[in-house]
Amino acid sequence: MSTVLAQIESQIAKLSSKAVRKNTGIITTVADGVAKVSGLSEVMYNEMVAFPGGVIGIALNLGEDEVGCVILGDVSQLKQGDEVQTTGKLLSVPVGKGLLGRVVDALGNAVDGKGPIASSESYPVEKIAPGIMARKSVSQPLFTGIMAIDSMIPIGRGQRELIIGDRGTGKTTIAIDTIINQANINRVGLASGDPKFRPVYSIYVAIGQKNSNIVRTIAALEAAGALEFTCIVAAPAADNPANQYLAPYSGAAIGEWFMENGMDALIVYDDLSKHAVAYRQISLILKRPSGREAYPGDVFYLHSRLLERAARLDGKGSLTALPIIETLAGDVSAYIPTNVISITDGQIFLETDLFNQGIRPAVSVGLSVSRVGSAAQIKATKQVGGKLKGELAQFRELAAFAQFGSDLDAKTKSQLDRGSRIVELFKQPAFSPISIELQVVTIYALQKGYYDTADLKKVTATSVSIREFFKARQDALLTEIRSKAALDKDLEAKIVAALDAWKSTAA
Amino acid sequence: MAAVPAKIRAFVKQLVQLSLVDARVSSEQVAGILEYLEKNPPARPVAVLQAYHRAIATEIAKGEARIEHAGSVTPEALSAIAAALGQRYGRPVAAQASANPTLLAGLRVRIGDDVYESSVAGQLAALSAAS
Numbered sequence: 265m266s267t268v269l270a271q272i273e274s275q276i277a278k279l280s281s282k283a284v285r286k287n288t289g290i291i292t293t294v295a296d297g298v299a300k301v302s303g304l305s306e307v308m309y310n311e312m313v314a315f316p317g318g319v320i321g322i323a324l325n326l327g328e329d330e331v332g333c334v335i336l337g338d339v340s341q342l343k344q345g346d347e348v349q350t351t352g353k354l355l356s357v358p359v360g361k362g363l364l365g366r367v368v369d370a371l372g373n374a375v376d377g378k379g380p381i382a383s384s385e386s387y388p389v390e391k392i393a394p395g396i397m398a399r400k401s402v403s404q405p406l407f408t409g410i411m412a413i414d415s416m417i418p419i420g421r422g423q424r425e426l427i428i429g430d431r432g433t434g435k436t437t438i439a440i441d442t443i444i445n446q447a448n449i450n451r452v453g454l455a456s457g458d459p460k461f462r463p464v465y466s467i468y469v470a471i472g473q474k475n476s477n478i479v480r481t482i483a484a485l486e487a488a489g490a491l492e493f494t495c496i497v498a499a500p501a502a503d504n505p506a507n508q509y510l511a512p513y514s515g516a517a518i519g520e521w522f523m524e525n526g527m528d529a530l531i532v533y534d535d536l537s538k539h540a541v542a543y544r545q546i547s548l549i550l551k552r553p554s555g556r557e558a559y560p561g562d563v564f565y566l567h568s569r570l571l572e573r574a575a576r577l578d579g580k581g582s583l584t585a586l587p588i589i590e591t592l593a594g595d596v597s598a599y600i601p602t603n604v605i606s607i608t609d610g611q612i613f614l615e616t617d618l619f620n621q622g623i624r625p626a627v628s629v630g631l632s633v634s635r636v637g638s639a640a641q642i643k644a645t646k647q648v649g650g651k652l653k654g655e656l657a658q659f660r661e662l663a664a665f666a667q668f669g670s671d672l673d674a675k676t677k678s679q680l681d682r683g684s685r686i687v688e689l690f691k692q693p694a695f696s697p698i699s700i701e702l703q704v705v706t707i708y709a710l711q712k713g714y715y716d717t718a719d720l721k722k723v724t725a726t727s728v729s730i731r732e733f734f735k736a737r738q739d740a741l742l743t744e745i746r747s748k749a750a751l752d753k754d755l756e757a758k759i760v761a762a763l764d765a766w767k768s769t770a771a
Numbered sequence: 772m773a774a775v776p777a778k779i780r781a782f783v784k785q786l787v788q789l790s791l792v793d794a795r796v797s798s799e800q801v802a803g804i805l806e807y808l809e810k811n812p813p814a815r816p817v818a819v820l821q822a823y824h825r826a827i828a829t830e831i832a833k834g835e836a837r838i839e840h841a842g843s844v845t846p847e848a849l850s851a852i853a854a855a856l857g858q859r860y861g862r863p864v865a866a867q868a869s870a871n872p873t874l875l876a877g878l879r880v881r882i883g884d885d886v887y888e889s890s891v892a893g894q895l896a897a898l899s900a901a902s
Contacts, residue, residue, distance in 0.1 A: 282889070283888060283889035287885055306885075329780060
């Protein structure tokens with residue numbers, strides 16, 4: 265007992281006698297998650313302020329007579345006359361590998377019930393994006409595992425590629441497939457022991473979604489074994505708008521830790537439309553002037569400063585961003601969609617019509633683009649899939665013409681048939697990403713006519729059969745394709761031999 | 772409490788400037804202003820007076836150091852604190868002491884929006900918040 269008392273006495277003796285200065289204010293009003301505070305004369309913009317009861321806020325409106333603070337926590341305890349103090353700190357979140365496999369809220373607190381986050385570092389939520397000289401061109405591929413995207417709209421590490429479409433067109437599915445594919449690639453790469461292999465860690469930021477959707481996403485990632493390489497930042501619809509506003513920036517801070525420490529990361533913002541709505545709500549409550557569609561004047565800056573933080577750094581790592589935007593009735597010329605389209609390095613446009621026709625993923629190849637393009641493709645994909653986009657474009661033009669049912673010449677019929685087969689080939693079930701070596705084999709088989717004899721409705725099943733054959737019996741060949749990343753004559757001959765072997769077994 | 776319109780804020784700011792003598796709130800000046808406002812009531816007189824009241828309270832708080840202490844504090848110590856604060860803020864500061872046993876030991880000084888915490892209770896609270 266005397267030891268215990270001695271410990272307490274020594275702790276008291278250690279207490280510094282130096283005075284600590286704090287700047288304070290008094291709450292004048294609390295409403296809708298925002299507190300108006302008089303005083304706080306030395307508070308800085310975006311500074312964390314401390315309310316009674318351990319509640320945290322951020323000073324967002326610095327007025328002459330009062331400060332508008334967004335409250336990040338339980339507002340029910342706060343009342344007029346409560347004292348507010350500055351903290352001298354910017355809002356930060358814990359970062360590091362300890363967040364992998366965890367679900368956190370916008371402030372970095374664990375919400376998955378698995379105990380506190382193991383982290384020794386924290387990064388500020390708001391940070392200036394890397395400058396021009398710190399960056400490097402995007403040249404390393406990031407494989408989504410979705411054939412339609414990897415062959416025609418390739419994404420590179422450090423790129424920002426927007427996924428845009430109406431509700432229920434498969435935007436989140438594309439993002440989840442990409443995360444699962446990174447996990448699959450990570451497992452293979454880490455098992456190979458290749459010192460040059462760079463795993464990609466994923467961050468999924470859920471903004472304004474239903475809790476049931478978030479649970480379903482977590483379950484899908486867990487079932488695919490992807491959760492161990494993924495951190496989830498959850499700001500569901502039931503969360504206050506301040507947390508929904510901060511969540512993407514917290515996710516970006518977590519991703520920046522990987523990037524700054526020489527690793528590669530992927531971040532999905534699902535979705536930025538809800539993020540803009542949350543920011544609009546906060547701005548209107550703070551009485552900021554509203555503009556088009558009642559959004560505040562800086563709604564472009566809201567997303568530009570977020571997405572500019574995704575980059576490939578020279579001598580360090582990369583952060584690839586897949587922001588998601590939901591359109592209404594396919595209107596890509598609306599305010600927020602056009603803003604984000606102009607910021608990102610390309611878009612994957614999903615159409616409801618294609619989805620309803622059974623073409624899933626419902627990627628509109630005509631409207632989708634990757635501004636990085638083939639710089640982010642391995643040579644093998646360019647060799648087998650370089651002409652696909654052009655062939656599909658011809659098919660779309662001819663398909664409209666063929667609807668009139670007039671007699672068609674042989675060449676037109678063959679182009680229509682080929683286009684239909686390409687469309688069938690690119691159909692892919694959800695949560696089933698295909699490795700790049702299997703994609704190369706699948707598309708190579710198309711180029712060499714291995715699907716020409718199959719019925720159109722059986723093209724998808726035929727491609728599945730080819731991939732199953734190669735996975736079961738041609739593992740060494742797949743490894744060779746993956747490591748060489750280009751098709752030379754020798755490798756092509758081996759693939760043809762393997763495809764012939766498949767054909768004889770399938771006959 | 773509704774937001775104060777910009778015109779009223781600007782008017783009250785002028786009144787506060789007129790209420791100061793040597794950077795201190797002068798009771799004679801304030802009485803004169805109140806007399807003027809009574810004879811020449813502005814639009815929304817209640818809102819103007821409420822805003823004026825808050826602004827003058829803030830000005831008074833800037834010139835007054837409320838020193839909470841646990842245990843005894845000598846008048847010399849209070850004068851030294853007031854002088855040090857006056858030097859720091861560049862304006863005359865008057866010290867007002869009050870006993871607060873909950874501090875356990877040490878002092879807490881409030882002047883305007885600033886709080887200088889040098890009490891044991893404050894540091895224990897900071898320790899528990901950090902853990």
